[in-house]
Amino acid sequence: MVPWRVFIWSWCAPGLVAALALLWLPESPRYILATFGPDKALPILAKMYAYNKNSRETNYPVEKIVTGTLDTSKSGGFVGAIKNFSLLFRPPLLRCVFISHTLMFAVFMLSSGLYVWVPDILNSMLRSTSEESITICQIIHEKFQAAKNSTLYASKGSCQSEVAVQVFPISMGMGAVFAVTYLAIGVFIGRVGRKTLYSSIMVICGLATVGAAFVPQGGAATALLILALCSGCAASILAAIAVDVFPTCLRAMAMCVMYMVGRTGAAVGSNLLGATLDMHCQLAFSVFGVFSAGSTLLIIFWPKPEKIREEMEQRGLSY
Structure with missing residues (x-):
């Protein structure tokens, strides 16, 4: 049983490592911009700039984000999720x-x-x-016919299965x-x-x-x-x-x-x-x-x- 446990853990390990790695990643600045506005998205962009340039967040040259199109609904929680979900089933x-x-x-x-x-x-x-x-x-x-025939002669509770290498x-x-x-x-x-x-x-x-x-x-x-x-x-x-x-x-x-x-x-x-x-x-x-x-x-x-x-x-x- 030990090798099978190791095998299962080896399959789970990449997923667990990926899940832990996500904790260090910031939320998408485009999503934050559309949902919460420029003030919340700017710090994330500064952090990404610091990572990519091996610099400090204070060195980010952008001081303000100006956009002409924003999602002004800003409805969150369960009600907001239902509202957004309903938009998927409306034209266009x-x-x-x-x-x-x-x-x-x-x-x-x-x-x-x-x-x-x-x-x-x-x-x-x-x-x-x-x-x-x-x-x-x-x-x-x-194969199905052979399986049906074998059940007529097999003892109760027996189960045999062979896999070709x-x-x-x-x-x-x-x-x-x-x-x-x-x-x-x-x-x-x-x-x-x-x-x-x-x-x-x-x-x-x-x-x-x-x-x-x-x-x-x-x-x-x-x-x-x-x-x-x-x-x-x-x-x-x-x-x-x-x-x-x-x-x-x-x-x-x-x-x-x-x-x-x-x-x-x-x-x-x-x-x-x-x-x-x-x-x-x-x-x-x-x-x-x-x-x-x-x-x-x-x-x-x-x-x-x-x-x-x-x-x-x-x-x-x-x-």
Whole structure:
């Protein structure tokens, strides 16, 4: 039991260190400026200047912040949160919320929903004794049938599960593929454009999901599964697209709600895929792939950020 405790603590350590590091970071001066005004934001800017220049806060050359657009509502607490939350579901932000949240639901439904079952799928493929080239759906169906037959003869309370060792290096390779994908996104996002890059990734990953269910070769199916999981990298691109249209005082709340909807998609996807893998495997993969790829059509209706900003600034909300 000791090695497993060390393993769990090693997973928790980065998160704990990051949480402690946040205590030394100041709040966003842009958020403070929009919420509490220039007088509260100026000291934070001075502190950032001192950190970056290795100097003192008193040496900050700016003495006063002058802005023509401020959020004058300044309503805090629970009432203020409800008021701000309601703004997300009113025009012109309503269309942005609907599109971005639906797209994030699709991203997590495919990436996280499929990711839950990929290790088990890979294990079934690696432990398959079939000499013929069969699809992963046929392998999964044979596994379910074998499990049903074994329960008829197994003693009560017994449970046996074996994991192929090859699953672990493949999982490590998946992490390397994700890292390379994120690096490629950073290189090409400025050249290709955020919406084009997001749509391209989701369409490719959606087609890969459909293909993984019909390809009879295990190596090709594994590669397509890993490619399909790269759809999770599109979440950061979608967040970068969505964040531009929300005012400063609503930005954090909008992102939190969007990711909450995404996590809901992950839960729906994992349970839906788990319930249909045995009897409707190819249909399930096809629906997941088509829905993920087809959802990118919504990006066509994404409004121009400049238009949304102009309308929201007229209401006294700042960016």
